[in-house]
Amino acid sequence: MQKALRGKLAYEAGASAEERIAEDYQRRGFALAARRWRAGGGEIDIIARDKDGLVFVEVKKSSDFARAADALCRHQMRRICAAAEQFLAGEPNGLMTNMRFDVALVNATGAFRIIENAFGET
DSSP: OOHHHHHHHHHHHHHHHHHHHHHHHHHTTOEEEEEEEEETTEEEEEEEEETTEEEEEEEEEOSSHHHHHHTOOHHHHHHHHHHHHHHHTTSTTGGGSOEEEEEEEEOTTSOEEEETTOOOOO
16 A cells, blocks of 8 residues: 555544544533644644543554554653643643543544543653
8 A cells, every 4th residue: 555545544544533532522521622732842632621620632543452552652641741731821720720631542443442541741
């Protein structure tokens, strides 16, 4: 398969996985504050808000849950945390805002698992 086509298919699969996870958060009563928010050298796939605070969500899609989990490295977690700090700068309570970092794992069939409070500052 051509490299450009593989890249396009991977992008579309990732976007579809993110949409599925965003819908799940909304179904559970969260409002979406941002999608694919970029800053600080990192991107946050989904930022969700509820009465308790913010949830920064990283979506990982692969053939199975284990491979999806393995795709998240410490370096990427640091970039996500740095981007989250910049997002929080625009919040009324700044860095004192209640927040957590979730990871959503999506497999090849579209099934997903959400790991709440999966990581913090690394």
